[in-house]
């Protein structure tokens with residue numbers, strides 16, 4: 001294997017001596033490959049974000065729900081959030097205990113709430129009606145409420161989750177109604193939560209958002225915790241020198257907020273964060289085979305098997321993922337402008353548009369970087385394509401298959417044929 005532009009994976013020693021051509025030969029293309037070392041490193045960075053002692057990082061499992069992934073995160077001592085019974089199920093299977101799981105429910109059914117209640121999992125509700133629903137299912141129980149402090153942030157309008165334009169959270173103007181419902185059902189409000197959105201690289205919106213939710217917290221007596229949500233960004237453009245999020249600055253700002261709040265509130269409550277992307281994005285690379293290279297007028301395309309069924313972020317949000325080019329034999333880089341397309345029959349099936357990259361040839365393998373968050377977890381079988389296998393590179397360099405590729409039979413498994 002020869003890397004034509006492998007600076008990023010070299011710096012992380014991502015493949016630990018494994019040859020991507022051999023991995024693809026063994027597990028097929030496309031293929032998600034993860035680095036255990038990077039998962040653990042990112043977990044530790046966020047677990048130790050602040051000096052304040054009562055602090056928990058809850059991994060936001062929606063970013064990557066792989067069982068092995070969850071097991072590693074659990075072994076690092078993080079807790080986990082869950083949006084659905086499916087995420088709870090996976091987290092319990094991965095070894096999280098019910099006390100370590102926090103269900104952040106949005107528009108869930110009574111049956112879904114009951115699923116969490118039956119397993120002793122704390123629920124955070126997202127509207128007055130859902131608070132009443134919870135009260136009628138579990139009167140006298142403990143509950144948390146998601147507030148919308150009005151400050152949103154994120155890399156795309158689809159992932160900004162606070163502010164008046166979004167469906168999330170309860171506005172502070174409804175605090176009296178929240179109190180009323182809590183009283184009617186004899187519920188104990190143990191915590192409040194917010195999530196301003198996904199991906200900030202500058203700490204300001206997160207610290208401003210945190211101030212807003214801490215203001216709301218002062219309206220409630222005797223809380224056990226405030227959850228500030230996730231959104232910690234990663235540099236998707238490392239090949240162009242993009243800097244990392246300044247975690248030191250972030251931690252210091254949060255520590256100051258926590259100290260001031262605790263002094264005024266008169267109780268040493270806990271603080272939680274809910275990072276998904278930061279823990280998982282950089283640990284995953286999507287490997288894809290180049291099947292064809294062609295021109296359409298002035299535009300050059302490399303045709304791969306990384307369709308948007310496999311990684312939807314570029315098609316869905318216009319997201320950027322750096323690309324590395326790997327060839328079997330050494331050859332000059334000869335950079336040129338090229339777009340990387342998938343194998344789905346839609347023109348929007350472009351994983352990287354007009355990029356300056358080393359010349360790509362059929363038979364090369366491309367590494368789509370930073371694909372560990374919202375990559376596999378948003379995969380689909382569109383065009384009846386098989387979702388890829390997932391492989392983990394252990395800290396000692398060994399590779400383990402952690403999820404098998406779909407099979408053709410699985411595609412039809414749940415269908416019921418007509419009698420004809």
Ligand code: LLP
Pocket residue numbers: 060062063081104159161195197198199229230231232274275276277278313317373374
């Ligand atoms: N907490 C809640 C309540 C959330 O809704 C989310 C993400 C997180 C935590 C974790 O956010 P993170 O730390 O990963 O930014 N599919 C999009 C991102 C959607 C985020 C949804 N909510 C993407 O590929 O960029």
